[in-house]
Amino acid sequence: MTAPSPDPAPPALELRGIDKRFGAVHANRAISFAVVGGSIHGLIGENGAGKSTLMNIIYGFHRADAGEIRVQGRPVEIHSPQQAIAAGIGMVHQHFMLVENFTVLENVVLGVEGGRLLAGGLAHARAELGRLARDYGLEVPLDAVVSDLPVGLQQRVEILKALYRRAEILILDEPTAVLTPQEADQLFRMLARLREQGKSVILVTHKLREIMAVTDHVTVMRQGAVVAEVATRDTSLRGLAEKMVGRAVLLQVEKGPARPGAPLLSVKDLEVRDGLGMARVKGATFDLLAGEIVGLAGVAGNGQSELLETLAGIRAPSRGEIRLQGRDLVREGLDPRARRRLGLAHVPEDRLHVGMVARFPAQANAILGYHDSPAYNGGVLLDRGAILAGCEQKMAAYDVRPPNPQLRLSAFSGGNQQKLVLAREIDADPRVLLIGQPTRGVDIGAIEFIHKKLVALRDAGKALLIVSVELDEILGLADRILVMNGGEIIGELARAEATEERIGLMMAGVKAEGGV
Amino acid sequence: MSAPAKLPRWAELGLLPAINLVAALLLSGVVVRILGENPWSAFKLLASGAFGSQDSIGYTLYYATNFIFTGLAVAVAYHAGLFNIGAEGQAYIGGLGTGLVCLWLGAAPFWVVFPLAVLAGAVFGAAWAFIPAWLQARRGSHIVITTIMFNFIASALMTYLLVNVLIKPGQQSPESREFAPGAFMPPIHELLGRVGIAFTATPFNFAFVLALVAAALVWLFIWRTRWGYALRVAGENAAAAVYAGISPPRITIGAMLLSGALAGGLGLNELMGAQHRLLLDFPGGAGFVGIAVALMGRNHPVGIVLAAVLFGALYQGGSQLSFDMPKINRDMVVVIQGLVILLCGAMENLFRGPLAALLRRRDVP
Amino acid sequence: QPAIVYDFGGKNDRSFNQSASEGAERFKKDTGIAFREFEVTNAAQREQAMAQLARRGATIIVAVGFTQASAVEKVAKEFPAVKFTIIDAVVDLPNVQSVNFREQESSFLCGMAAAMASKTGKVGFVGGMDIPLIRKFALGYTEGAKYVNPAVEVFQNMTGTTPAAWGDPTKGAELAKSQIGRGADVIFHAAGNTGGGVMQAAKDAGKLSIGCDSNQDYLHPGSVLTSAVKRVDVAVYKAFTDEKNGTWKPGPVVLGLAEDGVGYSLDEYNRKVITPEMEARLNQARANIISGKIKVSEYKAQ
Amino acid sequence: METYTLIVLLLAATIRVATPLLLAAIAGMFSERSGIIDLGLEGKMLGAAFAAASVSAVTGSAWLGLGAGILTAVALALLIGFACITHRGNQVVAGMAVTIMVSGLGPTLGLAWFNLGGQTPQLDGPGQRFTELAWPWAEQARALPFPGLLYAELLGGHNLIVYLAAALVPFSAWVLYRTRFGLRLRAVGENPHAVDTAGISVNALRYQAVAISGVLCGVAGTYLSTAASAGFVRDMTAGKGYLALAALIFGKWRPWPTLGACLLFAFTDALATRLQGVALPIVGVIPVQFILALPYVLTVLLLAGFVGKAVAPKAIGVPYAKEK
Numbered sequence A: 001m002t003a004p005s006p007d008p009a010p011p012a013l014e015l016r017g018i019d020k021r022f023g024a025v026h027a028n029r030a031i032s033f034a035v036v037g038g039s040i041h042g043l044i045g046e047n048g049a050g051k052s053t054l055m056n057i058i059y060g061f062h063r064a065d066a067g068e069i070r071v072q073g074r075p076v077e078i079h080s081p082q083q084a085i086a087a088g089i090g091m092v093h094q095h096f097m098l099v100e101n102f103t104v105l106e107n108v109v110l111g112v113e114g115g116r117l118l119a120g121g122l123a124h125a126r127a128e129l130g131r132l133a134r135d136y137g138l139e140v141p142l143d144a145v146v147s148d149l150p151v152g153l154q155q156r157v158e159i160l161k162a163l164y165r166r167a168e169i170l171i172l173d174e175p176t177a178v179l180t181p182q183e184a185d186q187l188f189r190m191l192a193r194l195r196e197q198g199k200s201v202i203l204v205t206h207k208l209r210e211i212m213a214v215t216d217h218v219t220v221m222r223q224g225a226v227v228a229e230v231a232t233r234d235t236s237l238r239g240l241a242e243k244m245v246g247r248a249v250l251l252q253v254e255k256g257p258a259r260p261g262a263p264l265l266s267v268k269d270l271e272v273r274d275g276l277g278m279a280r281v282k283g284a285t286f287d288l289l290a291g292e293i294v295g296l297a298g299v300a301g302n303g304q305s306e307l308l309e310t311l312a313g314i315r316a317p318s319r320g321e322i323r324l325q326g327r328d329l330v331r332e333g334l335d336p337r338a339r340r341r342l343g344l345a346h347v348p349e350d351r352l353h354v355g356m357v358a359r360f361p362a363q364a365n366a367i368l369g370y371h372d373s374p375a376y377n378g379g380v381l382l383d384r385g386a387i388l389a390g391c392e393q394k395m396a397a398y399d400v401r402p403p404n405p406q407l408r409l410s411a412f413s414g415g416n417q418q419k420l421v422l423a424r425e426i427d428a429d430p431r432v433l434l435i436g437q438p439t440r441g442v443d444i445g446a447i448e449f450i451h452k453k454l455v456a457l458r459d460a461g462k463a464l465l466i467v468s469v470e471l472d473e474i475l476g477l478a479d480r481i482l483v484m485n486g487g488e489i490i491g492e493l494a495r496a497e498a499t500e501e502r503i504g505l506m507m508a509g510v511k512a513e514g515g516v
Numbered sequence B: 001m002s003a004p005a006k007l008p009r010w011a012e013l014g015l016l017p018a019i020n021l022v023a024a025l026l027l028s029g030v031v032v033r034i035l036g037e038n039p040w041s042a043f044k045l046l047a048s049g050a051f052g053s054q055d056s057i058g059y060t061l062y063y064a065t066n067f068i069f070t071g072l073a074v075a076v077a078y079h080a081g082l083f084n085i086g087a088e089g090q091a092y093i094g095g096l097g098t099g100l101v102c103l104w105l106g107a108a109p110f111w112v113v114f115p116l117a118v119l120a121g122a123v124f125g126a127a128w129a130f131i132p133a134w135l136q137a138r139r140g141s142h143i144v145i146t147t148i149m150f151n152f153i154a155s156a157l158m159t160y161l162l163v164n165v166l167i168k169p170g171q172q173s174p175e176s177r178e179f180a181p182g183a184f185m186p187p188i189h190e191l192l193g194r195v196g197i198a199f200t201a202t203p204f205n206f207a208f209v210l211a212l213v214a215a216a217l218v219w220l221f222i223w224r225t226r227w228g229y230a231l232r233v234a235g236e237n238a239a240a241a242v243y244a245g246i247s248p249p250r251i252t253i254g255a256m257l258l259s260g261a262l263a264g265g266l267g268l269n270e271l272m273g274a275q276h277r278l279l280l281d282f283p284g285g286a287g288f289v290g291i292a293v294a295l296m297g298r299n300h301p302v303g304i305v306l307a308a309v310l311f312g313a314l315y316q317g318g319s320q321l322s323f324d325m326p327k328i329n330r331d332m333v334v335v336i337q338g339l340v341i342l343l344c345g346a347m348e349n350l351f352r353g354p355l356a357a358l359l360r361r362r363d364v365p
Numbered sequence C: 001q002p003a004i005v006y007d008f009g010g011k012n013d014r015s016f017n018q019s020a021s022e023g024a025e026r027f028k029k030d031t032g033i034a035f036r037e038f039e040v041t042n043a044a045q046r047e048q049a050m051a052q053l054a055r056r057g058a059t060i061i062v063a064v065g066f067t068q069a070s071a072v073e074k075v076a077k078e079f080p081a082v083k084f085t086i087i088d089a090v091v092d093l094p095n096v097q098s099v100n101f102r103e104q105e106s107s108f109l110c111g112m113a114a115a116m117a118s119k120t121g122k123v124g125f126v127g128g129m130d131i132p133l134i135r136k137f138a139l140g141y142t143e144g145a146k147y148v149n150p151a152v153e154v155f156q157n158m159t160g161t162t163p164a165a166w167g168d169p170t171k172g173a174e175l176a177k178s179q180i181g182r183g184a185d186v187i188f189h190a191a192g193n194t195g196g197g198v199m200q201a202a203k204d205a206g207k208l209s210i211g212c213d214s215n216q217d218y219l220h221p222g223s224v225l226t227s228a229v230k231r232v233d234v235a236v237y238k239a240f241t242d243e244k245n246g247t248w249k250p251g252p253v254v255l256g257l258a259e260d261g262v263g264y265s266l267d268e269y270n271r272k273v274i275t276p277e278m279e280a281r282l283n284q285a286r287a288n289i290i291s292g293k294i295k296v297s298e299y300k301a302q
Numbered sequence D: 001m002e003t004y005t006l007i008v009l010l011l012a013a014t015i016r017v018a019t020p021l022l023l024a025a026i027a028g029m030f031s032e033r034s035g036i037i038d039l040g041l042e043g044k045m046l047g048a049a050f051a052a053a054s055v056s057a058v059t060g061s062a063w064l065g066l067g068a069g070i071l072t073a074v075a076l077a078l079l080i081g082f083a084c085i086t087h088r089g090n091q092v093v094a095g096m097a098v099t100i101m102v103s104g105l106g107p108t109l110g111l112a113w114f115n116l117g118g119q120t121p122q123l124d125g126p127g128q129r130f131t132e133l134a135w136p137w138a139e140q141a142r143a144l145p146f147p148g149l150l151y152a153e154l155l156g157g158h159n160l161i162v163y164l165a166a167a168l169v170p171f172s173a174w175v176l177y178r179t180r181f182g183l184r185l186r187a188v189g190e191n192p193h194a195v196d197t198a199g200i201s202v203n204a205l206r207y208q209a210v211a212i213s214g215v216l217c218g219v220a221g222t223y224l225s226t227a228a229s230a231g232f233v234r235d236m237t238a239g240k241g242y243l244a245l246a247a248l249i250f251g252k253w254r255p256w257p258t259l260g261a262c263l264l265f266a267f268t269d270a271l272a273t274r275l276q277g278v279a280l281p282i283v284g285v286i287p288v289q290f291i292l293a294l295p296y297v298l299t300v301l302l303l304a305g306f307v308g309k310a311v312a313p314k315a316i317g318v319p320y321a322k323e324k
């Protein structure tokens, strides 16, 4: 691939022999590939394959131990984001780099204020952003405070930041992990428009369907090295999956019919209000039966998250009852720990911030919420042997890499962090398992694995409630589907009756069949 | 810029602190030189003043005892994500509790006074920490401000009590009467004497052992119990704590109670062990030194004990230094202390990079 | 060899400890005999320093300040051959001399001077901390002022409740300004370094101040009315000299106006502000106090 | 004395007491807004107080003193910065270490230079201090109580630094909310990663913030030794740095509320001064210790009652490292 190309147009971005180690971890091994100008280039790989590390090197956040970066054929030194920006590179990080209490406008101009005083720069940015909004369909309320915006819009702010800095190459690290399907569609339309304008995009994702749908080329990484580089049209979903994982993967959930039993969790007339007193969940009533998976579908922000958190005991409802094992969790005011003891486990949506303590070692995270269970405790002291063994066992069973219980959780890649949280909650052998976005950010091999575990749990007679914005996932896993809109459960569908269209309509607020 | 270079454990825990200490002393040496004294003899005096005789070791460890208690107090709160600047006030009021027991149970034998005095010190110290803790947990009042305020309020209260209530009648000095011997903490020289080991008489007393026990218990509590685990989770990530069924407000209150109780231990050393009476300002800034001790000791009991001994050594060695070198007065000793804290506590990374490079070079065959 | 242990304020506090230090220095100059000294920074050091001095052959140890009483008591028992002189406290041991001053007497005279110099009939007092010694100053001062002018109004402020109260000139200035704002035109301080601020504020406002312990008249000539002098220097000098001559005696020594142990200062710096009439009246009162005609009450902790 | 006069004098005292607090609190605001906990306020002020008094004593110029004060405080601030920014040391320890060091260094150098027991010489000469500026016709105005006294005592009759401090509040609010520097400063204290990805040097920004804190602490220290009093005395800051920090937190790291907090602290302090020994209705004469504790008790009560949660800049206290 190093033969001098007669092609007069050099690639927009070219990597040559990028190498990076973190201590013992060899995160990037002599990586070389090129991004053709005016194309969308996909980058896939298992969790921990080194994708984010590579992107951070391109953006000057990490410094490669060896290798060269070329932009438009010219070698560039990128040791800081400033140099990356100057080279025309923009990046949307997996975890947004926004100042949460700033307005959109302030976030966009930060670093390119255009003068010592803000007023002029802000006015200029307002005009410029208006133009970008028209050109790319990137509408954002410019004076809204970022923390008040849904993630989809926050991401848009990130993209606007890059475009406002005249980025020619845009890197997106797992941009759709946090988006609803609708938001993801909008994003891809926008990326397509960027491509039309001659800009290049690097798209890191775990969703192969996205790769197939939007990219022109794909690079596949495994264990820090590039294992394949192909034109998208020359490959297939299945082929990519195999290249990535190194074996054949199931892309469909495989499961037998559900055999629902007695209700395990009963929710009656549950109402939840937020800090401002607005009802976010209005009179939810439903049962979770033993041996079934219930999917809770809905456009993000319609109360599913609040409902899940209330069931788990993180939020207090303003009205209603939640019965588990004949006990009213609301009236007794049981906290999440007490609920866990009754067999109610919970995998929170925001695993990074809620489900774990990033600076603690993996083994300490593997007991979070179960830290006072007799399994991990002697009379007074924690049983360290049991904790270590438990963690090792979970890491082995869920293929968490590297399988080192002593390592700080923050040193694991995003997907591996998630797996550990899932392992913890599923392994506790709960009667009822609540899961928010079960496979957000995990690789395709892991998705297969997680789905298997969930189905096995169901088949063992447990009740599962799954909140997901991926209709695919809901349709693949759920035996019964509840749809939420505006805080209400506006409908229920058996798996057999459910189609993407019907759920979509209900999610949009159309109650009965037939629709408007 | 890269992440802090990794060092082997022995270098991290032994060599690096030693290099920092030496650097601090070298800098101090420059100042000593400017004052016209010989830095080398100054250091010899400082070192022998701190560790050179039984007398100096006794004093060093006696000072260290105070710092262990307050350092632990700061550290426990720190692990719960709370910055307790109030150890000074908590030690002051905790000492009041201890002192009252000692005054009231004057005639009782030691083994009656002792448990009650320990308890009273802990309870009073905890009580003084409770209000800021409660305000933080329930009203969101910033604990840094409230504990600063409570330091001032504690000293006002104590001045009032000592001047108007507890003062020994007819005496100039705002001090209580002396405790009865039953309320004296056994001095180490006496304890050693009983087993036939001769040791110079110093204020070094049994409270040091209690401080070590407290350090061990704190270590067990923080790293080996579910409550300590809960406390650390709440301190690191409140959202995760709520998720795990740990109530951050309860942890805030629990951790501060424990913190205040530990600070209250200072009275055992200072009042029962050394002064044998209640007097003005007996914590003498140990609550603030405790902050530096805790942070230099990385909030780990072992580190805290070591840092406390270092500070004890600076206090005692420094006092000896100013005693023997007239040109080096007490202010100069304070400068040396400041430099040591700066280099060992805040600039601990100064030599990390070069040291790591050096060690790496040597590893390459 | 003689030795001296200063209290927290340190030997350069321009006041009490400094006065002691001056006495020791004078002794050294007059006799050529060197002395050892130590400034304590925490309570435990007092005992340690005294014991160390005793061990290293000190013949007499002067302990400056009432806070040292318990340390002297302990160490004096341990070293019965060493002589101890404690200032401002009483320790009843055969090898301890306890020197106390009748501060109330000099304060009384200063109160009189204040009341006589005041045009507004309002005078002020700024103390460091509210402790018995300072109450003693305040009580004498008030009685003196009332003796001259029964209708006089005496404002009284304390600086704080921590040791910082003795070293906070800014607060001292603020307290003085507040008293001046309320009409005081003469302010007496007994507040260590805080007093520097009091005297400065009085000067800035064109009012009068009264110094304390040492003669502080020179600090602001013409603005310092007088100083309530406490001859700690004399006490130290005398203890050292007596020890040298073999005339040192244990037991209580009380120094008042009669012994010239306390007094009010009159020198070239305040000559202009103390009128001859005032001087006459002060001297008269002085004589009356010595003779017992005027009884000045002494504050006693209950 | 009539109530009106009392109130005017009380307010005038409030302004004087608030001045050093305000300067230090705003200094802390710049540092903490950038993400650096400023426990070195006390030390920087103390260092400046010493330098200002020394230079003023030697040169006879308060202005040179001010310059020296500022230089000293900035040097100390940069030392803290070197420890915390470049070497990612613990910010609390660095601040405390500098404070401790300075509290010993001042008297040590003072003794060596002036041989006055660690103090500086009395600043008596003309121009050695920032003295109160009498406004035109203030003396005449004083005679007619309203608004004359107000004019003479409250508006006028302060030294230059007081007015400087007053102007500092709107100015720093303007800097913080209206300038590029302010935007970046606020951002770096909230999310330094965002600032870094935006191509701005986190460290440079923090050094600037810390240096500004030094400048303002320099002014505050100079105020203490050359305006509010006349020379340096050991530990003369007497805890004002910590009080300023409390005011800053009380004011939620914003200029105007911080001004409010400083005025409140100062007012209760001034009030307490006047309440000493005064017989109050019902309770009678309260022991002076409790009066002296009043400002602190009041602060706690206010904090518990009226002021909502203070949310610190998110990234405060955390050394910035790219690779987490």
Ligand SMILES: Nc1ncnc2c1ncn2[C@@H]1O[C@H](COP(=O)(O)OP(=O)(O)OP(=O)(O)O)[C@@H](O)[C@H]1O
Pocket (backbone or CB within 6 Å): A022, A023, A025, A027, A045, A046, A047, A048, A049, A050, A051, A052, A053, A054, A401, A402, A411, A412, A413, A414, A415, A416, A441, A443, D323, D324
């Ligand atoms: N700062 C770091 N220190 C140590 N190891 C790290 C660090 N950052 C990443 N790693 C390790 O480098 C490897 C690559 O991580 P990276 O985040 O690049 O993976 P990824 O491909 O983005 O994974 P995911 O799909 O889960 O996001 C992982 O093994 C990870 O544990």
Ligand SMILES: Nc1ncnc2c1ncn2[C@@H]1O[C@H](COP(=O)(O)OP(=O)(O)OP(=O)(O)O)[C@@H](O)[C@H]1O
Pocket (backbone or CB within 6 Å): A372, B226, B227, B228, B230, B231, B245, B246, B247, B250, B251, B254, B255, B258
């Ligand atoms: N003193 C303390 N310091 C720190 N954390 C504490 C302390 N006491 C309790 N905790 C933690 O706070 C939470 C509540 O404590 P506690 O054990 O009293 O609750 P509980 O409901 O009584 O528990 P259980 O039901 O197990 O008896 C627990 O997570 C515990 O680990």
Ligand SMILES: [Mg+2]
Pocket (backbone or CB within 6 Å): A051, A052, A053, A094, A413, A414
């Ligand atoms: Mg990644």
Ligand SMILES: [Mg+2]
Pocket (backbone or CB within 6 Å): A094, A174, A413, A414, A415, A441
């Ligand atoms: Mg990921």
